[in-house]
Amino acid sequence: MKKLFTEFNLKNVSIKNRICVPPMVIGLTDDGYVTAENIARYKELAKGGAGLIIQEATCINMDGRLSPKQLGIWNDEQIKGLKSIVDAVHAEDCKIFIQIHHAGVVGISEAPLCPSAYEYTGYGKTVVGREMTEEDIKSVQNDFIQAARRAYEAGYDGAELHGCHGYLISQFLNKNINKRTDEYGKNPEKFVTEILDGIRKVTPKEFVVGIRLGGFEPTIEAGIHHAKVLEQSGIDFFDVSYGFSIEQEMHVSEEYKFSNAIYAAEKIKEVVSVPVFGVNGIYSAETAEAVLNETNIDIVDIGKGSLINPNWANDAKNGKDTGKCFNCAKCMWFGQSQVCAGKVMFEKNNK
Numbered sequence: 001m002k003k004l005f006t007e008f009n010l011k012n013v014s015i016k017n018r019i020c021v022p023p024m025v026i027g028l029t030d031d032g033y034v035t036a037e038n039i040a041r042y043k044e045l046a047k048g049g050a051g052l053i054i055q056e057a058t059c060i061n062m063d064g065r066l067s068p069k070q071l072g073i074w075n076d077e078q079i080k081g082l083k084s085i086v087d088a089v090h091a092e093d094c095k096i097f098i099q100i101h102h103a104g105v106v107g108i109s110e111a112p113l114c115p116s117a118y119e120y121t122g123y124g125k126t127v128v129g130r131e132m133t134e135e136d137i138k139s140v141q142n143d144f145i146q147a148a149r150r151a152y153e154a155g156y157d158g159a160e161l162h163g164c165h166g167y168l169i170s171q172f173l174n175k176n177i178n179k180r181t182d183e184y185g186k187n188p189e190k191f192v193t194e195i196l197d198g199i200r201k202v203t204p205k206e207f208v209v210g211i212r213l214g215g216f217e218p219t220i221e222a223g224i225h226h227a228k229v230l231e232q233s234g235i236d237f238f239d240v241s242y243g244f245s246i247e248q249e250m251h252v253s254e255e256y257k258f259s260n261a262i263y264a265a266e267k268i269k270e271v272v273s274v275p276v277f278g279v280n281g282i283y284s285a286e287t288a289e290a291v292l293n294e295t296n297i298d299i300v301d302i303g304k305g306s307l308i309n310p311n312w313a314n315d316a317k318n319g320k321d322t323g324k325c326f327n328c329a330k331c332m333w334f335g336q337s338q339v340c341a342g343k344v345m346f347e348k349n350n351k
């Protein structure tokens with residue numbers, strides 16, 4: 001494993017290998033404040049040997065939540081608990097960024113916000129997102145900015161804007177959803193670049209700020225364009241994933257060896273010079289190494305692989321079984337990972 005275990009510097013953050021545990025909400029809180037279980041979970045993941053963890057989607061305000069069990073960063077009083085996660089992870093020689101999030105129309109709000117009116121059916125109910133006024137936009141942008149300031153104060157090594165998977169930033173970037181006729185519609189990246197400018201005013205310039213970006217938002221051409229604009233605005237890295245699932249067009253050859261998200265990351269890295277992370281379907285050390293050697297991607301995200309086996313990176317380094325995902329989807333969302341088929345089998349085989 002030549003490249004997987006080489007160091008990587010992202011601005012002034014030195015990451016001991018190319019393995020990142022990407023954000024995965026599990027829901028171990030009832031009020032958005034960090035619990036002992038949250039701290040224990042991140043400590044266990046950090047002990048597992050990854051160079052970097054990106055903490056789960058952590059909400060910037062209560063209205064933007066995806067679940068009542070989601071962690072929050074909307075209040076200065078939450079900094080103390082968040083710092084406990086940071087300290088636990090740093091004690092294991094691992095770096096940690098935090099993903100900051102607003103769900104927009106797909107959240108639990110009774111009157112959800114959206115760049116423009118959009119009907120969305122999910123979790124058994126249909127809602128119509130209310131078009132955001134300029135005042136709403138400024139207010140949510142400010143909540144992102146204050147969340148990043150709190151992240152810096154809590155000691156995180158960086159912040160990642162949740163800009164994909166159909167949440168608020170993804171809704172702004174995707175022209176099938178954002179039908180605004182003002183500047184936020186004509187230049188859909190404006191919503192994000194203003195957040196970035198605001199964060200730069202309240203944190204030191206060394207503080208790492210990246211984005212998890214949908215590669216197909218709704219097309220790869222649009223994804224590449226968003227990336228170019230955001231790089232010009234000073235974003236520090238791209239963690240490339242999928243866009244709004246029901247509003248994206250993916251035309252990737254069946255011959256392509258890795259996931260469509262990795263394909264998009266590869267295309268984006270062709271036009272940007274900041275680091276790019278790739279994700280989806282990397283479960284073995286061999287696949288991780290192949291992604292790093294056969295594409296231009298800098299860092300690999302090991303998501304479900306880390307739920308199945310939190311010691312994934314150490315096991316990969318020692319040539320051991322890292323586990324297998326059966327795509328049973330039991331890990332999806334809040335608190336079901338105990339019944340994940342891959343985890344049950346991994347634990348049985350590695351007692």
Ligand SMILES: Cc1cc2nc3c(=O)[nH]c(=O)nc-3n(C[C@H](O)[C@H](O)[C@H](O)COP(=O)(O)O)c2cc1C
Pocket residue numbers: 022023024025026056057099162165212241279280281282301302303304305331332333
């Ligand atoms: C339980 C669970 C929770 C997730 N939560 C988030 C999240 O908070 N933010 C995010 O950007 N992606 C989230 N994801 C997506 C993962 O970060 C990752 O992109 C996805 O699982 C694909 O990678 P994998 O094949 O390595 O699992 C979640 C995935 C799972 C399984």
